[in-house]
Amino acid sequence: MADLRITGLHKSYGPVRALRGVDLVVRSGSLMAVLGPSGCGKTTLLRCIAGFEAVDAGEIRLDDRRVAAPGSDLPPERRRIAVVPQEGALFPHLSVRANVAYGLDRSARRSGRVAAVLELVGLTGFRDRMPYHLSGGQQQRVAVARAVAPHPPVVLLDEPFSSLDAALRTELRRDVRQALRADGATAVLVTHDQAEALSIADEIAVMREGRIVQSGPPDLVYGSPADPWVAGFVGEAVWLPAALHGHEARTPLGPVPVIPAVGGLPPSGPGRVLLRPEQIEVVPLGTASTVAATVVRRDFQGHDALLALQLTDGTPVTARIFDPTAVPYTLGDEVGLRVRGAARLYRGDR
Structure with missing residues (x-):
């Protein structure tokens, strides 16, 4: 060889x-x-x-x-x-x-x-x-x-x-x-x-x-x-607008720890963060440290499901549910969302 x-x-x-x-x-x-x-x-x-x-x-x-x-x-x-x-x-x-x-x-x-x-x-x-x-x-x-x-x-x-x-x-x-x-x-x-x-x-x-x-x-x-x-090409991507403060970004899903994507972290300023759908945790509405959202679509895939959600400010978010039969979310359900792990930060808005 x-x-x-x-x-x-x-x-x-x-x-x-x-x-x-x-x-x-x-x-x-x-x-x-x-x-x-x-x-x-x-x-x-x-x-x-x-x-x-x-x-x-x-x-x-x-x-x-x-x-x-x-x-x-x-x-x-x-x-x-x-x-x-x-x-x-x-x-x-x-x-x-x-x-x-x-x-x-x-x-x-x-x-x-x-x-x-x-x-x-x-x-x-x-x-x-x-x-x-x-x-x-x-x-x-x-x-x-x-x-x-x-x-x-x-x-x-x-x-x-x-x-x-x-x-x-x-x-x-x-x-x-x-x-x-x-x-x-x-x-x-x-x-x-x-x-x-x-x-x-x-x-x-x-x-x-x-x-x-x-x-x-x-x-x-x-x-x-x-x-x-x-x-966006290698897997599903969830993009959120963000304002960087130190090593944390303020996003529509609340404060999220960030990892620089390329070139290190700027001292502060606007950008956007990348999350994968499996990083979005769906929990009952009202759970502490969560943001409210509404289920607008459910794509059942057997071993998991993708939920399309909308935050109260209109921001779209996608979450992956690994046991979709245990909690069968349906259209119109109101849920709470929180982020697992860190996001990748990209500078600017593109």
Whole structure:
């Protein structure tokens, strides 16, 4: 396996600048999720890493080997980077075993590598089946097994779970992550699904308009977003106007301790604070140290629920309830709100 290092990468298609100086490091044996909205450049980045697109500027290295730079791009077959596409793209006329063995030399086929990777992805008993006898999730498992079988330096996953239903998607991404970790694979997952990136990645790189705007462990990106856009893209955000006094902000929910987002805390002045819905505690109206609010919407999601609330001054707030069946709040209910933990402070009103 190898470290993947991307430095100052640029790629344009005519007047469209798809990548604008991308810097990224993926450590050997780790899974990096590149997360961003449609059109941000994440698929172009994947294609440049794979060798399907020539770069305009910058370079890509696998350990000490440079595989891409202007005028010296190695072709895909010499990079040996594996790609798992959105659809498994299996050979329909070959069995599961033959699909997985396709990229292996004769000695590797004899070594038991095919059986080993099929066991990794949970398909030990499926080696003689044809692709058309498999479900969509099983086909994607075969595609992952085929990708890791030759021990490539990097595995690229291009939104491989997007066509599956929600329950299967959750199960498959967990199993695929376990298989990649067990095999020691270095992997890059391209996705626009925040929950997917947060749940399985060792690190997340958030892209916007061809640039990496923040990278780091999932809990850091979620808990300390680099700017308001990242905060709103990676999970639900509750924004409140605030006036800073020392290390505390006065907000419509009362005084809240604050942590500086970027550049330290100013001595005082206006700004706004970021809270996550799970930081808003909903309690009976009249409870000490709370602010009154009215429930205006309830989105039940099974394991939890999101409550849209309105304060008496009209400020909208969203709260996450982790046991929605215990206290089934309904529209029009009046409740009390208080804040758990500290908020992130952003200067100004934007």
